[in-house]
Amino acid sequence: xxxxxxLTLDPAFRVAPVEPRLFGSFVxxxxxxxxxxxxxPGHPSAGPDGFREDVLELVRxxxxxxVRYPGGNFVSxxxxxxxxxxxxxxxxxxxxxxxxxxxxxxxLNEFMAWTARAEVEPMMALxxxxxxVAEALELVEYATFxxxxxxxxxxxxxxxxxxxxxxxxxxxxxxDGPWQMGHKTAREYGRLAAETARALKRFDPxxxxxxxxxxNSSIATFGSWEAQVLExxxxxxxxxxxxxxxxxxxxxxxSFLASAADMEHMIRSIAATADHVAATxxxxxxxxxxxxxxxxxxxxxxxxxxxxxxxxxxxxIEDRYDVTDAVVVGSLxxxxxxxxxxxxxxxxxxxxxxxAPIMTEPGGPAWRQSVFHPFALTARHARGEVLxxxxxxxxxETAKYGEVPSVWATATHDPASGAVTLFVxxxxxxxxxxxxxxxxxxxxxxxxxELADEDPTAANSAAEPYRVVPRPGSGLRHQDRLATLTLPPxxxxxxxxxxxx
Ligand code: AHR
Numbered sequence: 122x123x124x125x126x127x128l129t130l131d132p133a134f135r136v137a138p139v140e141p142r143l144f145g146s147f148v149x150x151x152x153x154x155x156x157x158x159x160x161x162p163g164h165p166s167a168g169p170d171g172f173r174e175d176v177l178e179l180v181r182x183x184x185x186x187x188v189r190y191p192g193g194n195f196v197s198x199x200x201x202x203x204x205x206x207x208x209x210x211x212x213x214x215x216x217x218x219x220x221x222x223x224x225x226x227x228x229l230n231e232f233m234a235w236t237a238r239a240e241v242e243p244m245m246a247l248x249x250x251x252x253x254v255a256e257a258l259e260l261v262e263y264a265t266f267x268x269x270x271x272x273x274x275x276x277x278x279x280x281x282x283x284x285x286x287x288x289x290x291x292x293x294x295x296x297d298g299p300w301q302m303g304h305k306t307a308r309e310y311g312r313l314a315a316e317t318a319r320a321l322k323r324f325d326p327x328x329x330x331x332x333x334x335x336x337n338s339s340i341a342t343f344g345s346w347e348a349q350v351l352e353x354x355x356x357x358x359x360x361x362x363x364x365x366x367x368x369x370x371x372x373x374x375x376s377f378l379a380s381a382a383d384m385e386h387m388i389r390s391i392a393a394t395a396d397h398v399a400a401t402x403x404x405x406x407x408x409x410x411x412x413x414x415x416x417x418x419x420x421x422x423x424x425x426x427x428x429x430x431x432x433x434x435x436x437x438i439e440d441r442y443d444v445t446d447a448v449v450v451g452s453l454x455x456x457x458x459x460x461x462x463x464x465x466x467x468x469x470x471x472x473x474x475x476x477a478p479i480m481t482e483p484g485g486p487a488w489r490q491s492v493f494h495p496f497a498l499t500a501r502h503a504r505g506e507v508l509x510x511x512x513x514x515x516x517x518e519t520a521k522y523g524e525v526p527s528v529w530a531t532a533t534h535d536p537a538s539g540a541v542t543l544f545v546x547x548x549x550x551x552x553x554x555x556x557x558x559x560x561x562x563x564x565x566x567x568x569x570x571e572l573a574d575e576d577p578t579a580a581n582s583a584a585e586p587y588r589v590v591p592r593p594g595s596g597l598r599h600q601d602r603l604a605t606l607t608l609p610p611x612x613x614x615x616x617x618x619x620x621x622x
Contacts, residue, residue, distance in 0.1 A: 122552040123607070124527060126514035129559040130541050130618075132534040134509040137462040139533055141186045143454075144500040145244065145468035147414060148232070149193030151219050151475050152437030157483040158473030159235060160227045164484060171227075172235055175487040179479045180239045180472065183493060184500030187242040189291065189413050189468045190232050194218035194426075196294050197250025198302035201260045204228020206279050217302055219437060220429040229264060230276075233285045242289070244413070244466070247317070249293030249310070249333075250303025254317045261290065261321060261328070289329050289466070291413065292317055292354075295336040295364065297346045300426065307346045311353030318357035331360040331411045331466070338365065338387045347391055351398040351408070360411035360466060361395060363387050366418035366476075367449060374445065376521035378548040378611065381452040381529055383522065384415070385460070392463045409465035415453055416469050417446045417492065418476045440476050442490045443580040444589055444611065447572050451495030451613035452546045458499075458531040461507045469496060480583070488586035491579075494572055495613050498591065502542045502617060505535035510543075512556075517549060528554060528608070539564070539620040547608035550577070554608040562602055564618040569594035573612035 148154055157164075159180075162171035191199060195218045203212050204225045211225040229245075236243045245264070247257045259272050264285045266273035273284065292314040296305045305313070310333065318330050332354045335343045347361055365387060367380035388410060395408040419440045429435070442450075450469075457467045473479045478493035514528035530545035541564060547554045571594045581588050594614055597606040608614055 124515040124549065124552050124554045126512050126528040126554050127557040127559070128510050128512040128528070128530055130508055130510065130532050130543065130561065132506070132508065132541070132561055136459065136507040136509050138506055139458070139503045140461055140465055142242070142466045143457050143461065143464065144184055144496070145187035145189065145413070145466060146185045146472040147189045147193070147468045147470040148191070148472050149475065150191050150195045150216060150223060151193055151471070152439065153434050153474040153481070154471050154477065155227050156434035158481055160231065161483065170231070170234060172238055173481065173487065176473060176479060176481060177238055179487055179489065180241070183478060183497050185239070185241050185472070186500070187244055187466065187468065188236060188239070188472065189244040189246060192218065192246060192294055194294065194301060196246045196248050197296070199248050201229055205230055215431070218426065220426060220431050221435065222431055222433045224433070230279055230281050233281070243285070243287050244289040244291065244468070245287050246291035246294050249313055249317060250296060250301055253313060254320050257317050258320055258324060261324060265325065288327070289331065290321065291331045291333070291362065292358070293333050296333050297340060297342055298336045307342060307349035308353070311350040314350065315353040315357055318354055322357060329359040330357070331362050331413065332358040334362045334391060336364050338383055344390060344394055347394045348398060351395055355398050355402055355404055355408070356406065358408070360409050361391060362411045362413050363391055364414040366414070366416055366420055368418060368420045369446060370419045370421045373520055374550060375517055376519040378445065378449060378550065379517065379519045379522045379525040380449050381456040382525050384453055384456045388412070388456070388460045388463060410463050411466040412457060412464055413466060413468040414470040415467060416476050417442065417449050438476050439474055439480070441580050441582065442492045444491055444572065444574045444577045447491035447495055447589065448546050448548070448611050448613045450492040451499070451544070451572065452529050452548065454495060454499045455529055455531045455544050455546065458503060458507050458533070458544070482583055486583055486586070488581055488583060490581055491572070491589040494591050498570065498615050499544055502615060503533045503544070504540070504542070505533050505537070508532045508534050508541070514554065515549070528556065541618045543616045543618070545608065545614050547610060547612045550611050553610055556606055556608055558604040558606070558616070560602050560604060560618060563621055565621045566597055566599055566604055566616055567619045568615070568617040569597045569606065571609065571612050571614040573609040577611045
């Protein structure tokens, strides 16, 4: 069975410039993301700093631009001081979020050295769960003040002579969630975030601050949390955060493939909530959104934090991703780009081993999961301006989101070269789709790749790291201003068009 769809690419219809910070990731002290993920002293590929070079190479290939650190739930009971100074003097501590024994051999200064090697921007989260304004100020002074004060001199005595260039600070993590150490009501958190923001902006008005939004769209306080938090913080912060994980494990594959409908709903709802608060405060500012945790996560397979025994860097939520998961990840990236006028930051959670595009074995290899590929290709080829693209396609009926269009797409236009790149998914599991693409004049297709497989459950592993890779698309026909291609069932596709020589 084949369906038909049509879309038009027109550089006159722009959404916003492609923001490089949309291709962010997340490194939490959780499971094996840090230890034996990005950091493994003694690994054959690690240098004297303990950073795995094989992982660094994959991070650069993935095209990650920004990395949020050190959590996540971990940060809400974290003492940053435990992770700085001579490694032999650092304490062994208990991380209550993931019931993990933490030796603190990797901390702020190691992370900053790693970001330089990975060529990514750092985004730091502050502990506003069990700590407050004073400790946040001390950390920011330690990290970013040049010299001559108690905390900046302490940093220099730790070998970091120059201040770290950290522009982005998260005011806590998921404090709406009862699982969070130091969980708060919206008013309690809003007041604390406001006072922390006021102090940080007094310290350095150029810092960009992110207030915590909801942890997901099904939590009872979704929407009202943001409204109350922003009533306290609106003119003091630069972003409000959103988090969302999509779970394939309940067997409802049609709804899972339509997960972007929830992401779109979250973005629109929180943008509207922020605009409502701006209106009531008569504020001319338009707040941006930081979607700083998003991904596919087989969450219902995870027994929860209380099921965990105390351990050192245990294997936690090391989900193995298949082709369907990669198509969903591609559709979520499409959604972030489609909303580039509001979403200024996005972080796929997480980077290595923990629900991650990059997997490693301790002492062994590193490899790309299926979800690595749509991220890497989108990060590499989404350039210039995002175009408004509105496909006409068949509809799919889903239990969770009602009717959704089978084809979901975005495109970018690079004004410098005239190139246009289309990113599109076919969420139909049963039918291929013949897609007509109406193009601006003077373009020709130069690359057509897709992620699809006769077996949508195919996945990569240490033994079979290249089972799922992008493959050349076939059967693209092009004449004048019309290109026609076939999207296989459950597929992600990218087509690049360049100006004809
Ligand atoms: O990424 C895993 C966890 O998911 C993070 O620690 C938390 O912020 C979210 O609930």
